[in-house]
Amino acid sequence: MAKDPSNPGFTVGIVGAGTMGRGIAQIMAMGGMRVKLYDAQAGVAEEGRSFAERMILRAAEKGAITDVEAKSHIADLAVAGDLQEFADADLIVEAIVEDLEIKQKVFAALEAIVAPECILATNTSSLSVTAIAAAASSPERFAGYHFFNPVPLLRVVEVVEGLRTARWVTEALAKVARRAGHEPVRTKDTPGFLVNHAGRGLYTEGLRIVAEGVADFAGVDDLLREGGPGFRMGPFELMDVTGLDVSHVVMESIYHQFYEEPRFRPQPLTRQRMIGGVLGRKSGGGFYQYADGRKVEAKPAKLAVDIPDSVWIGDPGTTEGRALAAALAGAVEIETGSKPSASAICLFAPLGRDATSCAVAAGVEAERAFAVDALFGLDGRRALMTTPVSDPDLRDQVHALLAKDGHAVTVLHDSAGFVNQRVVATIVNIACDIAQARIAVPEDIDKAVRLGLAYPQGPLAMGDKWGARRILAVLDAMQAFYGDPRYRPSPWLRRRAMLGVSLLTAEG
Ligand SMILES: NC(=O)c1ccc[n+]([C@@H]2O[C@H](COP(=O)([O-])OP(=O)(O)OC[C@H]3O[C@@H](n4cnc5c(N)ncnc54)[C@H](O)[C@@H]3O)[C@@H](O)[C@H]2O)c1
CATH class of the missing domain: 3.40.50 (Rossmann fold)
Structure with missing residues (x-):
């Protein structure tokens, strides 16, 4: 059993002080916990510590915390010169390179140093938590702790239960998250966990629509943003932000991890762009062109025709x-x-x-x-x-x-389900599958997606908003037209639509 995270002196050791590690260090210190930061690269842990310090000082300047609180949080941030200094840690959060063997080696070294009740957590986004834990001598104290970038702004963390993770471990991690100002969502160890699994539909269906010649990139994005569903960004704008070197690789990985599930089928067009080096903003342009960091907008053509009689x-x-x-x-x-x-x-x-x-x-x-x-x-x-x-x-x-x-009007070529019906129905359907597979409870699925992906509603609430029966009608018609099993309605959706109850209805 771990030390209660609300105890003063609860100590978090963070391994890897890059993009994620330093953000995690900041929120843990701001949550009143003691933090030690280690990185294999010389100077990087100190860089991470001083980054977290600057962010804490900035929070004080903005009035979010007092100067006294800032001082105390900064005093709680320390650099560890080697892993031996983690001997008194209550929790280790690993945020190093995304490589199974290297992660396993680091945890093996840590197991020889930390106390038996110290929790071991990985921030992996794509590896199996169960696989990392398989090499550990006590896999029951091992869990996933998946934060999102930028950590201080995206206030949600997936607490991932590996095959052998003990209940006290996920409970303690949820407490630590709350203390650090983050909402924990619990999920089983499955490909993409919650957010990256539930977030597939926006990309895969957006791409499918373009690949089918129904609309161009901007047509899809414009409709999803301005045509009613209320997404802040469309899939192609988002892929330009993330870069296809990441987005395409994640699409392929999740597709294969689910044994070629047709719902997640990627499209050759992103692979081609990735190979061609047209990655997105980071390569100077992607689906859109950018000038001075801003998207270059195409001007809509004016129509000089009369309306019909x-x-x-x-x-x-x-x-x-x-x-x-x-x-x-x-x-x-x-x-x-x-x-x-x-x-x-x-x-x-x-x-x-x-x-x-x-x-x-x-x-x-x-x-x-x-x-x-x-x-x-x-x-x-x-x-x-x-x-x-x-x-x-x-x-x-x-x-x-x-x-x-x-x-504004977007003209589409013929498509069973337009653009928005196809994308929204796909997103709702995938979330229903996640609920049906008992990967997470309905509220956690919605909370994860709202906070992690900034969708206007969680996907199950989205289905309720537009009507489960109507979403089901869209999917049934699409499946009948295309004959593609990717559109088969989830049993969770069909049953709740038939019963006329909310898609958030869990089973006892
Ligand atoms: N960047 C993201 O958006 C994001 C989001 C969620 C999860 N993640 C996951 O978080 C982890 C870290 O990602 P990141 O973006 O912070 O990477 P990063 O490259 O910014 O930082 C990783 C750090 O780990 C250090 N490191 C590498 N091997 C080490 C070792 N053996 N021991 C100690 N330190 C070592 C590196 O020197 C580097 O400073 C990865 O598992 C990644 O999948 C990343």
């Missing part, structure tokens, strides 16, 4: 059809007959279906049929979807109609 809405009885009719009311004459007049443009607001299928099912010419995504409301950027034979003049007229009140 009348439109006919093919699904006036559905929630989405009604939303579309309400958004267009007053801007254009809406025909209410069971069949469109000869000159009317035909609009559909489907869930998970493409414009072609809507036109064929309604028996109207695909040349004058278009679909609009109404699942996320029509207050922001609007998605207009064409069929392969859409008349370009009519397309421009509908575009002008949708843009009439100053709305």
